[in-house]
Amino acid sequence: MKIKDLVRPDLLSMKSYTPIEPVDVLSRRVELPLGRVVKLDGNENPYGCSPEAYAALACYSDYHIYPDPEQRDLKQALAQYVGFDAKYIVCGSGSDDLIDLVNRLFVGPGDEVINCPPTFGMYPFSAEICGAKVINIDRDSQFVLDVPNVVRVLENKGKVLFIASPNNPTGNLISEQELVEILNTGKIVVVDEAYFEFSRVTVANLVHSYSNLIILRTFSKWAGLAGLRVGYSISSPEVAGYLMKIKQPYNVNSAAKVAVLASLHDIDYLTANVQKIITERSRLFDKLEGLGWLKPYPSSANFVLCLVLPGQQARGIWLRLQQRGIAIRYFDNPRLKDYLRISVGNSDDTDAVIEALRAEYRRN
Ligand SMILES: Cc1ncc(COP(=O)(O)O)c(C=O)c1O
Structure with missing residues (x-):
């Protein structure tokens, strides 16, 4: 064999x-x-990371108990931080986990995922593991998104589009106006705001008007918790419900939860x-x-x-x-x-x- x-x-x-x-x-x-x-x-x-996170990790006594699959405490604390009700939020083992969950929710073998390189390599990687065909729409010489082309392609094909804003590795942002043009195609649009705290620019407010928009964030960068793996999504409650349905029950471990709650006390x-x-x-x-x-x-x-x-x-x-x-x-x-x-x-x-x-x- x-x-x-x-x-x-x-x-x-x-x-x-x-x-x-x-x-x-x-x-x-x-x-x-x-x-x-x-x-x-x-x-x-x-x-x-925050000294409060170190202290909380050292004091926590329930490492032998499984974490809450519904992520209640985490979501409640995050709701305050992001200004969205808990039902809009899903937590993952890093935002990488959310990238994977979004692909697993919407993408099956042969489906098309739109990627705009140069960008974060996890998008095509995760899409291909789901059996997707990745369609690349290159950024221009200054690494700006080719929005008319993205819209044209999405109108004909593609189920999901990933955009990092700020983009990794180029550091530039997508404007709200450009994003709205893309969202109006009705396809699933993931805006990865892993570096939001450094840009202080977000398009999360559009989640209220566009149920096809999913925002991703992480504690890896601004909160110094890359090794503990915590990210989250902000999306319509409907999408959040499906993501919760298919995620691994214990995808966020107890140490990560403890560190996030302490970090949010030490903003x-x-x-x-x-x-x-x-x-x-x-x-x-x-x-x-x-x-x-x-x-x-x-x-x-x-x-x-x-x-x-x-x-x-x-x-x-x-x-x-x-x-x-x-x-x-x-x-x-x-x-x-x-x-x-x-x-x-x-x-x-x-x-x-x-x-x-x-x-x-x-x-x-
Ligand atoms: C754009 C982008 N998204 C997501 C990630 C991964 O974040 P996490 O550590 O939360 O999985 C990175 C890490 O470099 C990134 O650059």
């Missing part, structure tokens, strides 16, 4: 998702102590960290631009995408920075082969990455 013959053929030929290298693995590979590694490749929060602390990141983003941007051989793109998120101007090789710089213990993101695909994405860290992180980039330029 060959296991391979039993696996779905479409999954055998599917391209895997390329994740980032864990920091301890990188530190061993480049033979530098863990403390010397500057991690700017995962859009994580350099300030960690001022977390917001102050978000503000530090926003301030550092503009310092990082200026310094990258000042190098003279990188073109950073304005970003509404916690990372900056840079075009590496001719004369330098993005891939080579990425690899050599790793040797110096500095992890940034390179995307191994033709559209982004000349780009690097750098997450916003603290001011020491900015100084370290700029110093390393300067040294690399001198070497060329």
Whole structure:
């Protein structure tokens, strides 16, 4: 018996998702102590999570009990934070879980999912696992969505469209007016606001008028809980009901719940960290631009995408920075082969990455 013959053929030929290298693995590979590694490749929060979340996790005594499948406490606390009633909200194990649930709810083998690259790789990955055919509608040279084309395609085909706003890795937003044009096609439109707290721009208010709109958010970025995996959706209660119906009963674990509830008690602390990141983003941007051989793109998120101007090789710089213990993101695909994405860290992180980039330029 060959296991391979039993696996779905479409999954055998599917391209895997390329994740980032864990920091301890990188530190061993480049033979530098863990403390010397500057991690700017995962859009994580350099300030960690709220001290109240740490304290609550240490005190919690019911880890031996299954969490609430109805997510009552979480939804109630989130309802206050987002300004929507609990019946609009569904929580997941990271927003990745919600991406997967949306695809599983609406997409079956042969259905079409619209993707607008360059964007977050989880959308086509999850759609393909559901057997979908992914239709790519490329962003333009400045990474702006081609809205007329998206609308034209959606009017003829496609069931679900994913848009990240701010988009990862480009950092730009979709306008409300553009989104309304897309929503009027009546197809399912997912607006992934994973970086909302850094942009402070949301289209969630449209959920009241459009039952085909699903907003995704996460605690991974602004609240520093990437390792605990908590995200949520805001959608019409009807869609929320179906998502609740098909989700794994215990998809959000107890530690994640405890940390979220504590974080929502400590919003001022977390917001102050978000503000530090926003301030550092503009310092990082200026310094990258000042190098003279990188073109950073304005970003509404916690990372900056840079075009590496001719004369330098993005891939080579990425690899050599790793040797110096500095992890940034390179995307191994033709559209982004000349780009690097750098997450916003603290001011020491900015100084370290700029110093390393300067040294690399001198070497060329
Ligand atoms: C646009 C976007 N959506 C979702 C995620 C994943 O978020 P989570 O950690 O909640 O699964 C990311 C992570 O980088 C992202 O960039």
